[in-house]
Amino acid sequence: MDAAKRVAKVVGREWRAFLSDRLFRLLMVVFPLAAVGLFTAMFQQGSPENLPVAVCDMDRTALSRSIIRMADASSSMALFSVEDLGEGRRAVLSGRAYGLLVLSEGMEREVLSGRAPAPRFYINNQIMLPAGVIKRAMLNVFSGVSAGVKLKVNLAKGMPETRARERLSGIHVASRILYNPNLDYRWYLYASICPFLMKIFIMSATVWSVGKEMKRETVPGWLRAAQGRVHLALFGKLLPLTLWFTLVCWAMLAFFFGAMELPRPHGVATLMGGTFLFVAACQAAALFLVAFTGELAKAVSMMSLYAGSAFVFAGVTFPAAAMPLAARIWHATLPLTHMVRLINEQALKGLDPGGSVNTLGALVAIGLVCGAPAWARLIRRLAVGEPVPGSAGGMA
Numbered sequence: 001m002d003a004a005k006r007v008a009k010v011v012g013r014e015w016r017a018f019l020s021d022r023l024f025r026l027l028m029v030v031f032p033l034a035a036v037g038l039f040t041a042m043f044q045q046g047s048p049e050n051l052p053v054a055v056c057d058m059d060r061t062a063l064s065r066s067i068i069r070m071a072d073a074s075s076s077m078a079l080f081s082v083e084d085l086g087e088g089r090r091a092v093l094s095g096r097a098y099g100l101l102v103l104s105e106g107m108e109r110e111v112l113s114g115r116a117p118a119p120r121f122y123i124n125n126q127i128m129l130p131a132g133v134i135k136r137a138m139l140n141v142f143s144g145v146s147a148g149v150k151l152k153v154n155l156a157k158g159m160p161e162t163r164a165r166e167r168l169s170g171i172h173v174a175s176r177i178l179y180n181p182n183l184d185y186r187w188y189l190y191a192s193i194c195p196f197l198m199k200i201f202i203m204s205a206t207v208w209s210v211g212k213e214m215k216r217e218t219v220p221g222w223l224r225a226a227q228g229r230v231h232l233a234l235f236g237k238l239l240p241l242t243l244w245f246t247l248v249c250w251a252m253l254a255f256f257f258g259a260m261e262l263p264r265p266h267g268v269a270t271l272m273g274g275t276f277l278f279v280a281a282c283q284a285a286a287l288f289l290v291a292f293t294g295e296l297a298k299a300v301s302m303m304s305l306y307a308g309s310a311f312v313f314a315g316v317t318f319p320a321a322a323m324p325l326a327a328r329i330w331h332a333t334l335p336l337t338h339m340v341r342l343i344n345e346q347a348l349k350g351l352d353p354g355g356s357v358n359t360l361g362a363l364v365a366i367g368l369v370c371g372a373p374a375w376a377r378l379i380r381r382l383a384v385g386e387p388v389p390g391s392a393g394g395m396a
Helices: 003-020 022-042 062-073 085-094 107-112 128-156 161-169 185-215 219-225 230-257 268-293 296-308 325-332 335-348 353-383
Strands: 051-057 077-081 099-103 120-123
Touching: 003 022, 003 219, 003 230, 022 185, 022 230, 051 062, 051 085, 051 128, 062 077, 062 099, 062 107, 062 128, 077 128, 085 099, 099 128, 120 128, 185 219, 185 230, 185 268, 185 296, 185 335, 219 230, 230 268, 230 335, 230 353, 268 296, 268 335, 268 353, 335 353
Parallel strands: 051 077, 051 099
Antiparallel strands: 099 120
16 A cells, blocks of 8 residues: 555544544534634624723813814713712723813813813723723824814914914924724734634644544554554544645635735735744644643643644734843844735835745644654654653643
């Protein structure tokens, strides 16, 4: 029997295992599709809208009502009135509001007399994302209100309209938002969370596929399917997972750039090839844990730490440049770090394929550093029939 037939026999055995193992089906099909669907629904709007903000209007004048109308017209905020500061404070503490706007008594009178009032805006910055959204929206509101008030005051002083508008200009910074001009959170979070979830499912399925053979002591049957060729037994076991998760990730990317209207990638072939390397790197890391722990329970625990911490250390929510050295090293060992960077390089920045060589090389390096010693150790363990410590433990 040639190598292709031996591999095909192992693949057939994996297919039967897939049909008979409920957890395997959940890890490979149900959970990935459900997770992508859940986060698609969550990020459908692109950016948070109608975030509740309490407003306490102590001035009750035309100016204060104008400010409230402008703030409420922002798609980011949904204002509701409170009678006093105590009620507003309770709304923020209870989570009913992300912020509290206080328009102090006498605000319009101070404006008309040429003084600068100081409305107060309290933000719950413990939840940073909505806090940043409403802060930016409120600053835009007060910037517009302030310009309008200054213009009216200058005109009331008899200043010509042209001169009055010139007095408003001051010094402006010509800032340009690169790569995500609409501040769309689909480009920022959605394109990072889905690869993060895929990494968890890829590693979980790989750990379970290999580890269960040791836990259930079915290694002899696995090797018999490959006619005793240990290399082919491992290859036949990993090949279906690699192909399946690569196809799932490609479908996920097609959905990103199609239905979710993310920027079309500049190098489609580069992104597709990098996705395959991402899947292979995740599998190599999972194989490393199985090979060097020898127990399914330990491998699952360590996989949870390695895969579960990836989003925190991938540089998505906290910049890698500001991390301490140990965290930057951990950041560099994560396949998610380089997959997210590849999506940004090819889709948002529009780099040529050559611009992602380092990113692709990092995925290859992770695959080789983790996969080569893991493959060698598993070959040696399986070939000599080495018993697996604690094989009775682990997942049922």
